[in-house]
Amino acid sequence: MLKTTILGSSQPPVAVTGTRRGLSIQGMGGIGKSVLAAALARDSAVRQAFADGVYWVSLGQEPNVLSLQTELARELGDKTPDFSDVSGGKKFLTELLAPQRCFVVLDDIWDEQHLRAFDVLGDQGQMLVTTRDSSLVTGIGAVEHSLNLLSPDQARVLLARWTGCGVTELPTEADKIARECGYLPLALAMAGAMLKKSRRWESVLQRLQRADLDKIRQQFPDYDYPDLLKMLQVSVDALEPELQERYLDFAVFPEDARIPEAVLQTLWAPVGLDELDVVDILDDLVAKSLLRRDDQENLFLHDLQYDYIGKQVKDLPGLHQRWLDAYKEKCGQGWASCPQDGYFFGQLTRHLKEAGQVDQLRSLLFDYDWLRAQLTANGINGLLADYDWLTDDKLLQLLQSTLRLSAHVLATKPQQLNQRLWGHLRDREQPEFSTLLTEGAAQQPSLWLQPQQANLTAPDGALLRTFEGHSGEVMSVALSEDGRHALSGSYDKTMKLWDVTTGEALRTFEGHSGGVRSVALSEDGRHALSGSEDKTMKLWDVTTGEALRTFEGHSGWVRSVALSEDGRHALSGSSDNTMKLWDVTTGEALRTFEGHSGWVGSVALSEDGRHALSGSSDNTIKLWDLTTDNCLATFCGDHSFYACDLSADGVTIVAGDQAGTVHFFSVITPEP
Template sequence: MTKIFISYARKDGRDLAKRLYDDLVAKDHDPWMDTEAIPGGGSWSRDIEDAIDHCDVALALLSNGSFESEICRAEQIMCLDKGKRIIPLLVHEDAKRPVHLYTLNYRDFSDTANYESLFAQLLDDMLRPPDDDIPTVRPTPKHARLFNVPPEPMNFIERADELNKLRRTVIGDDTDRTIALTALQGMGGIGKSVLAAMLCNDPVVRAAFPDGIVWIAVGREANGIMPMTHKIATALGDPLGHYESEAAAITRLHKILPEKSVLLVFDDVWDEDCIKPFRIEAPQCRTLFTTRSMEVIENVGATPVQVDILSPEQALDLLAKWAGQSVDSLPDEAHEVAHECGRLPLALAMVGAMAGKNENGWARALHRLRNADLDKIKKHFDYTHATLMRALQVSVDDLTESERERYYDFAVFREETVIPASTLATWWETHGFDEFDTEDMLEIFVKRSLLRDAGDNRYTMHDLQLDFIRKQVGDDALPTLHDSLLTAFNPDGLDWPEVDNDADGYLYANLAYHLLEARRTDELHALLTGDDRWLNAQLEATASITAYVDDLNLAVETYRDPLTGSEIVRLATLWAARSVIHKRVMSYSDADLTALVWLGREQEALGYARLRTEPQKLFDGLMTIYTACKARAEQRGTGDPPGRPLLDEARQAADSILAADDRDEALSQLVAAQAQAGHFEGARETARRITDDRDRADTLSQLAAAQAQAGHSSAEETFRQASETASRITDGYSRAAALSQLAAAQAQAGHSSAEETFRQASETASRITFDWSRANALAKLAAAQAQAGHFEQARETASRITVDWSRANALSQLVAAQAQAGHFEQARETASRITSDWDRAAALRQLAAAQAQAGHSSAQETFRQARETARRITDDRDRAAALRKLAAAQAQAGHFEL
């Protein structure tokens, strides 16, 4: 009995799926489809994973709905990842096939009149051995990369029901939404961010968004949407040159997101203006945001998912974990503590960590919670957060005076900022701490759930905790605290570019903010506009110009109308600095970018390239960097060659080139690079974007040859596409040239169709009536035949060329091919047929160089003949050029006789 997993979109694939299910059951097979097999209350993710794990074959029903469905995409990629046989079935004739299934042949079930015969074929397909099955390829699935998604927190508890509900809402396909917004709503400290992060790490969700899951920390202090768009662009590998203004950035996202499968997660949204610009019609993308405000949800038209407080059992479980106890060992007071904490996860974590420290911890915690000054707390915080703030007040009061002082230091950091331990160590050294003291202090805060460990010796803080300590410090004292941090980094008052104790780069990203908050605005203005030393220091530290541009934007945003005369001058200076930056970027040539790569500064090179606004120049810059990185890795034999993301970024730049010819040329260049790197599926997808049939046919031919050489089984399909494309070309010359290129590629791959394709190319060229075009077409054919090693056919084709220049060109290429193959005498004889002294000298030069490289004794004689031929050229310039090229070839070959 064959176990069969059926993947389909409910909106338009259910009927065929149900019919297949019933017929497979009737044939004694064991099919599985979600509406038939998931029990009420079952876990969507777990049940689907189990069904895929145990299936023998997966049927992927391809409909218009399945192409847009995250569930279907997740199911398909999970099947590939687990090595399952997949048979795609077309529900609609015009249904798009996802990239990861391109290499699989499919059965067309779109014509229901043929269902019975197709079903019989399907049964036969499933019974075949894997080696004979119609799906002959196991494509490598593409899993979502996680960008800035926070790690799993300490002592978290699984909230399976909430996660299931959220997952169904975000990636369910029972909707026609093309702008899909989901809002995770609940009060502060209730666990929204943790639940959102759990969703991002869910295997089904990751499979549903192969282009990435991008986490953007927003917060109440969000500084406009520009930093958010920059984070999205960076995650997707899109050049920042498209994101110079809000309008340009949003326009760019409207262009690229409809072609992506991305989940955008905006954490802690307070203002609807932070979400509205991202309401983008992109059928395969989804947007999730966390918020406390129902008003924001209603105003942006999002689907809300409520996050409730923990159940009594969950609350006790979380308390026990933070206290380091088992649930069974908790005293009666712990139940009352859970009630006093409102069963809020953040409050439970802080109080549980405090209570677990000593024997009387629970009674002590309960007493403090019940006796906290609630009226005082309510003066500073809204009523909904009073319970949480009471727990926070109790937890902070439980710290020693020294611990509390250091905890209040966190008031200077921005919301959603990741804080390196080294930054705190530098600051706290002024308070007599060494690095071990700093580690101990941070460990105390983390274990008390007053701080979160973000990994890699970096830390984050919940925004409510930040609100609390800022209220404790007070607005008047905050500038002094910022000044204290700055002084710790720069005790001698040096110019900031000269400060070199920022190992983790915190200062390079945040100095402007701290200067602003310390009210050292003159210093900030001088830093950004005085000279370029700070810019150069940031470039060296971050390998990107983005940080400096962000600093300029931050400084500009501080100016508000009405402005004084001096403020107008300063603002104009900042705008001028931004203009200078863009001019500086444009002054970097491709040669400069190559030099930076060879100096080991490829990230800096990328920073400059990505700020190019013209798509053609951007593409050229990215490909220059890719080529230089590849050459550097090959020459040094160390380090990894450039990866796929850089080529993906180049493809996006190529897609933006307006001129069709230039765009096709760029895409063809990109296909060659992708094929050389073994990225065959991406190369074929890129080739499909080429609009000109001649260019696309040539590119597909080259790709197929590369696939065949690598032993990739999709070469056959690519050759077929190249042939179909060439056959559509109406211009005789272009079709003959495309067929010649295809035949050469087929011959190189040992393909049986090469002879027939050469014949078609010959017939097509012969039918061209215009002499010049026919001659050039035959020259292309002769060159292709020579490239394929068909030397006699190439010579015969060249003899049919009536235009001297074209015939000489064909014979010269034949000489080069014969020489490369070691057929030196044949090459010499072919060269003698060239009537033009210029072309014959060039052909003899190539032959002599090949002979010298092979150590052949006749090289000297051939060089002599080439020299005599070159001297007979009557035009002075041509003769001088031919002799220079000959001298260079002789020097390279080590033949210095005149």
């Protein structure tokens, strides 16, 4: 069914889900979502159908989304991806993948924002999402396929395959073992791996029955299926002491990490293991279904296996220190001199933080050699991510802001690191910055121009974030009441909803045939209004992106829009020199306000909904009574008015004109 859906080019993305949340969702961690996804990704018919490539992205609960976007961009052939935040990464990947017929697996999604960061495929691409939470995939219109527990007969078949027995040859203990494993595929695979060599069915059954369920429930109170963890406990306890110790070493790695064999060779060299010993250990753990290999021969654990061994390690900071000590043996000239093994440069800062080596981590992030080496190894996004480990250090955050401001240059020209640092930080007096700049200057291989004062944007200035995504000029913006979202309207005929914290474009609203000149958000954030050069105004559902209603009636561009606080009425100003009041529910134009001799470029509503303002190219601002259509007052200037608003108490008008002047007018109410 899944394969047929994937190969049908007209079908929406497919989601393999794994908990009982949402409609028709059955399953949980360990049910086999990733195994099924991997089988589909390796299928010859799937690979043939998606000639431009099959790509796998593993996320987990706390992924570094920016680094994963960068890694995917590199897999797509772009060695120097030019983006420095998640929003830019999504735009970049969309441009790369839009024309491609490719298949992308997003494995182990826990957060809708992570999913949307990779919702980048064009009409010819297909996406397969694995998740425990079905509600995460409803927004992308995914076809849901739920995985359930195996039936007793299916469990027998799986045990037979793992042990090499015929189904009819299985002993009576097989059914009891399947029941003790909760009919979970991963638990049955581990049981089958134990039985493949020993065939001690009674012994394995007794181990399962004696497993310490109370201890497991205490360690994993939120997991509803302890049978899997019970089998995992039995499998780990059955390992020889030295092999068990090596298996618990995997707790040092981040969840969902793909670990090259070279990393284990480095970690285990101090305990006397050579390359052949490492290969034997890894082969043994894979054969026991305690470890897995991907197509690139990298090692990884199921997230529940990772969680389990993490609970068994008593001194996790000490384990991270062992990792650091092992790598120091290979980095004779300092951390920046370490060889690139596909893991080290991406994870050193994490291991320093987890080992409690905060001072060493801080020194590293001010080390010019490290900055340069990390730029070479993982690009600007990898370097920026290093600073997220010490977010309470103001100087380090200032350095991160410095690098982010130059990210568009360093992404493609890392050799300009020294010049960019000098341009941003030349006037800073802190010794950390002075040392950094001195180190950079000393490593310049040729003649260069050293600025005598800072000549680039200050990293602690007013600019916080740039939102990129529109292909045309941005004509209007609006901010939600809670400050979490922003809305933008553009000449590219679209409107976009943004996450203010991350800079990610959450949704694009398409439907206008002309540029979007003005936007507004309802007070509850559920609806948006847009005015366009196509002479219409549209009301949108912010959650779904659906256009709920189109307002037609103007004979010229709709240049400005506003929504009343109760969301019942809308106001529009147009190039036809009029302003209109609309009923939002019916789409009916309730009133037309005439009086301007030029286009109406700005409109505003009073808080009580009784009065309106209009600013025009006839150099006037007009105050209107919405109940009588009367113009109550006209305020004159020398230039076209592009913006206007009314204070909350209705006493003061503020307006901006074409000459760049801001005007304040007082509303004088005549005495009775």
